[in-house]
Amino acid sequence: MELDQALDAAKPIGRMQLMIALASVLMNIETGFITVDGVFLATVPPHHCLNLPGLLLNESVPIVDRTYSQCEEYINTSIRVETQPCSNGWEFDTEETGHSIVSDWELVCGRDYLPGLSQSFLVAGFGIGSLVGGPIADKYGRRPIIIVSLILFNAIGLAVSVVQSYALFVTLRFLAGFIFKGIRIPLMNLLFESLVPRHRLLIGTIPSGMMSVSLVMMAGIAYLIRDWRILNLVLMTPTIILMVFIWFVPESVRWLISQNEIEKAENVMQKIASFNGSEDFPSPALSEEEMALHSFVKVDCDAEHKIRGARVFLELFRKPTLTVTLILCWSWFTTALAFFGFALSTNSLPGSRYLTFFISSSTDVFALPVSLLAMKKFGCLRPLICGYSFSGIAMIGIVVLPYVIESEKDAYGILLIMFALVGRFFISFSIQPMILLVGDLFPTTMRNTGTAVVHLVGNIGSILSPQFLYLKLQIPFSQKHQPICKFYLTRRD
Numbered sequence: 246m247e248l249d250q251a252l253d254a255a256k257p258i259g260r261m262q263l264m265i266a267l268a269s270v271l272m273n274i275e276t277g278f279i280t281v282d283g284v285f286l287a288t289v290p291p292h293h294c295l296n297l298p299g300l301l302l303n304e305s306v307p308i309v310d311r312t313y314s315q316c317e318e319y320i321n322t323s324i325r326v327e328t329q330p331c332s333n334g335w336e337f338d339t340e341e342t343g344h345s346i347v348s349d350w351e352l353v354c355g356r357d358y359l360p361g362l363s364q365s366f367l368v369a370g371f372g373i374g375s376l377v378g379g380p381i382a383d384k385y386g387r388r389p390i391i392i393v394s395l396i397l398f399n400a401i402g403l404a405v406s407v408v409q410s411y412a413l414f415v416t417l418r419f420l421a422g423f424i425f426k427g428i429r430i431p432l433m434n435l436l437f438e439s440l441v442p443r444h445r446l447l448i449g450t451i452p453s454g455m456m457s458v459s460l461v462m463m464a465g466i467a468y469l470i471r472d473w474r475i476l477n478l479v480l481m482t483p484t485i486i487l488m489v490f491i492w493f494v495p496e497s498v499r500w501l502i503s504q505n506e507i508e509k510a511e512n513v514m515q516k517i518a519s520f521n522g523s524e525d526f527p528s529p530a531l532s533e534e535e536m537a538l539h540s541f542v543k544v545d546c547d548a549e550h551k552i553r554g555a556r557v558f559l560e561l562f563r564k565p566t567l568t569v570t571l572i573l574c575w576s577w578f579t580t581a582l583a584f585f586g587f588a589l590s591t592n593s594l595p596g597s598r599y600l601t602f603f604i605s606s607s608t609d610v611f612a613l614p615v616s617l618l619a620m621k622k623f624g625c626l627r628p629l630i631c632g633y634s635f636s637g638i639a640m641i642g643i644v645v646l647p648y649v650i651e652s653e654k655d656a657y658g659i660l661l662i663m664f665a666l667v668g669r670f671f672i673s674f675s676i677q678p679m680i681l682l683v684g685d686l687f688p689t690t691m692r693n694t695g696t697a698v699v700h701l702v703g704n705i706g707s708i709l710s711p712q713f714l715y716l717k718l719q720i721p722f723s724q725k726h727q728p729i730c731k732f733y734l735t736r737r738d
Contacts, residue, residue, distance in 0.1 A: 248498060251514055257441045258448070259521025265494055268487055269436045269452035272429055275483040277459030279367070279402075279425065281588050282480055283711075284602060285467040287360035288345040288592065291338040292353055294318040294331035316354035330354065342598075343471025350411045361711030363415045364589065370422025372704035375430065376697075377423075382431035386504075388496040391435070394427030395488045402481045406474040428484070438499040439517075454613050457673070460588070460606035468599040561687075561695055569686050570695065574702040580672065580679055581706035582713065583636065587669040590714055594662055601662065608666055612673035625678040625685070632675030639668030 256262075293313035297305045305322050307314045315335075317328040337348040346352060352359045382390045401421045408414045436452070437445050463480070470476045495517060501510035511529050518526035561570045587605065594601045619628040642664040650657045687695035 248502065252441050255518035255523045255526055256521040257444055261517045261520045262439050265436050265439050266448055266452060268491060268494060269432055270455050271483040271487045272432050273452045273455040274459040276429060277456040278463055278480040281460060283364040284589055284592060285476060286345060286473045287347055287363065288342045289347050290342040292335045295334045295336050297322065345473045346414060359411060361714060363418055364711040365708045366415050366419040367422040368704060368707040370419040371426060372701060374423040374426030375700060378426035378430040382434065386496055386500055387431040387435040388494065390427055390431045392491060394424050395484060395491060398424045398428060399481060399484055399488060406477045435497050438497040457609035457613060461603060461610060464599050464603035464606060561698060573683055573686065573699045576679060577699045577703035578706040580675060581703040582710050583672045585707050585710035586713060587665065587672060589711060594665055605666060605669055608670040609673045612670050613677065616674045616677040620678055625681045629675050629678040629682065632671045636668045636671035639664045
């Protein structure tokens with residue numbers, strides 16, 4: 246029988262498929278953790294220049310806007326007129342925020358761009374890993390790449406908690422992002438390849454939604470654990486658990502067939518049927534002649550694809566596909582830029598950083614099912630336009646708000662949080678239709694290459710997002726606003 250018929254006979258949603266789905270759930274939870282954990286790992290505690298011995302704090306550190314200056318100290322403590330940058334280090338108030346990489350390595354004032362830079366290095370690792378993870382798994386198989394990547398990722402992740410320098414921290418974070426794609430891409434492929442087509446949409450959507458749930462979970466975890474080293478260890482839990490039972494997950498039968506490993510594919514199919522408790526499962530289940538024919542066609546197509554690869558890439562930037570490529574690249578770039586802008590700037594909102602992060606992340610959880618319902622009724626384009634429009638209006642509200650209401654008033658804080666939540670909800674709402682449009686608008690012969698190019702450009706938006714947030718410290722216009730406002734500048738189309 247054919248492969249999909251054999252999977253049906255072995256129970257299409259059996260214990261093996263559920264175990265792979267559970268592995269994908271854990272992987273997506275870790276995706277949320279590692280992608281946005283910089284909000285808590287790189288928290289900036291209240292700080293000021295280190296007080297000189299024998300002096301009161303106000304005798305050595307000037308007061309600016311009713312609080313001690315964060316980056317200046319008096320040159321002459323007797324006259325107390327001229328100031329200079331802190332020369333003896335800083336004192337951090339970690340009672341509320343706990344210890345972070347900022348307080349441990351004094352990443353403030355002239356070094357205040359470094360926390361955001363560490364996030365950019367992580368996402369850069371994601372981008373490069375995306376280019377490498379898929380092809381390697383296609384060549385050597387899903388299972389061995391997942392196992393090796395899990396071992397390396399967990400080792401690097403645990404090492405991050407004991408590093409003693411910022412340079413090593415950034416290097417390990419880049420490697421973690423790079424290797425993580427060696428888990429995520431093959432595991433998602435393995436999940437879809439273990440399912441018959443009619444179950445892929447339902448089972449495939451559940452793990453993807455867990456990334457939003459993980460952000461809500463992280464707010465509570467970070468509230469309880471306020472030391473960045475311990476927090477990092479706890480956030481590694483999903484992949485540590487995953488490494489325990491990933492050894493029992495078999496290789497993809499579809500991949501084995503594509504490599505002409507018909508005998509191994511049959512053995513794996515029998516193990517799946519046995520593990521699922523399927524009775525009267527035929528042996529052999531796979532037709533060797535049909536599988537061999539499928540393998541021959543697959544290999545032949547792959548060879549042709551390699552020859553056409555460069556030509557397909559060039560066709561993406563020629564008419565009539567050029568318009569589709571440019572629009573989708575720009576849309577995915579700005580979507581990634583805006584989403585990470587909202588996620589990483591929750592610390593700038595009024596109130597408890599943990600509560601605002603929890604509430605803000607909760608909007609992602611609700612956005613996914615609402616988006617799926619809207620797509621089912623209206624298709625992809627109208628929900629996408631709606632999401633972009635309302636998100637843009639919310640960003641305009643954030644820009645205009647300081648000119649309408651004084652920032653000291655309670656109404657300002659309430660409206661700011663409301664605009665931020667609305668903006669994040671609708672940008673999250675836009676992600677699912679955007680993903681489907683990327684797959685639908687490219688011609689079949691260009692779909693894989695086009696999707697890879699669009700996601701690569703989207704990674705550039707994710708890399709730049711922390712740097713856009715840093716602009717609020719450098720540009721006078723942006724200092725009047727919360728960091729989120731800058732993302733309107735990139736979304737005004």
